[in-house]
Amino acid sequence: MVVIPFLWLMGDLLWHGWSHLSWSFVFSAPQNAGREGGIGPILMSTILIIGVCMGVTVPMGLGTALFLSEYTPHDHVSGRLIRGSLDVMAGVPSIVFGLFGNALFCQALGLGFSILSGGLTLACMVLPILIRTVEESFRAISRDQRFSATALGLSKSTIIRTIFLPAAIPGLLVGGILGVGRAMAETAALIYTSGYVNRMPESLMDSGRSLAVHIYDLAMNVAGGNPNAYATALVLVSGLLIINFFASWIASRWTSFNQLPA
Numbered sequence: 686m687v688v689i690p691f692l693w694l695m696g697d698l699l700w701h702g703w704s705h706l707s708w709s710f711v712f713s714a715p716q717n718a719g720r721e722g723g724i725g726p727i728l729m730s731t732i733l734i735i736g737v738c739m740g741v742t743v744p745m746g747l748g749t750a751l752f753l754s755e756y757t758p759h760d761h762v763s764g765r766l767i768r769g770s771l772d773v774m775a776g777v778p779s780i781v782f783g784l785f786g787n788a789l790f791c792q793a794l795g796l797g798f799s800i801l802s803g804g805l806t807l808a809c810m811v812l813p814i815l816i817r818t819v820e821e822s823f824r825a826i827s828r829d830q831r832f833s834a835t836a837l838g839l840s841k842s843t844i845i846r847t848i849f850l851p852a853a854i855p856g857l858l859v860g861g862i863l864g865v866g867r868a869m870a871e872t873a874a875l876i877y878t879s880g881y882v883n884r885m886p887e888s889l890m891d892s893g894r895s896l897a898v899h900i901y902d903l904a905m906n907v908a909g910g911n912p913n914a915y916a917t918a919l920v921l922v923s924g925l926l927i928i929n930f931f932a933s934w935i936a937s938r939w940t941s942f943n944q945l946p947a
Contacts, residue, residue, distance in 0.1 A: 702912075739865065797890070815860035
């Protein structure tokens with residue numbers, strides 16, 4: 686029952702979008718309001734937005750998860766405050782993040798409608814997922830490993846670098862996959878921050894349209910845009926599947942490598 690909706694979704698996308706999908710569609714620019722042409726500039730804008738998002742989220746999320754799991758007692762007031770804030774952020778609707786990003790990044794910081802504003806807004810949305818996932822990975826490390834490393838006289842920084850961080854790689858990949866999935870599928874937050882422009886971006890300060898926003902625009906605002914909307918959605922879902930499988934492969938290889946006998 687869980688698999689049926691996924692197969693139905695993929696079947697619908699393949700049925701309506703496969704005939705419109707080609708290398709020319711992937712790399713060419715949209716024409717006639719998106720009814721013709723492809724998604725080259727939009728795909729590049731999406732990659733840049735995701736790059737900004739994960740470039741901010743990964744170091745900040747890893748550091749926060751390490752602070753919560755290793756340097757803050759579970760019942761400490763700072764830990765409760767951070768976890769409570771993360772839980773609230775995880776439940777905030779995306780449209781609210783969009784308004785927040787527009788007020789802070791676009792207006793207060795003067796970044797305007799830009800890829801940078803969109804990526805930073807998505808980072809705020811992805812942080813709760815990544816932090817809680819990596820924190821659980823740190824907490825899953827057995828007490829025997831911790832005590833053995835301490836008994837050997839290893840410093841805290843050495844223990845973190847040689848034991849905690851390698852053990853947290855699968856959790857970081859899982860959190861990263863979930864974060865990328867949410868970021869790539871986001872529409873409302875990006876409409877108010879990165880904008881609608883469908884030309885090739887020249888820098889992070891340029892406005893850029895993401896794949897999800899492009900799908901929304903073709904389906905809702907452009908008469909006759911459904912064929913290219915289906916093809917764009919197929920590219921988006923295929924990208925998510927590729928990232929998912931690749932990250933799962935890395936996690937399994939990493940786990941197998943770490944389980945090899947010394």
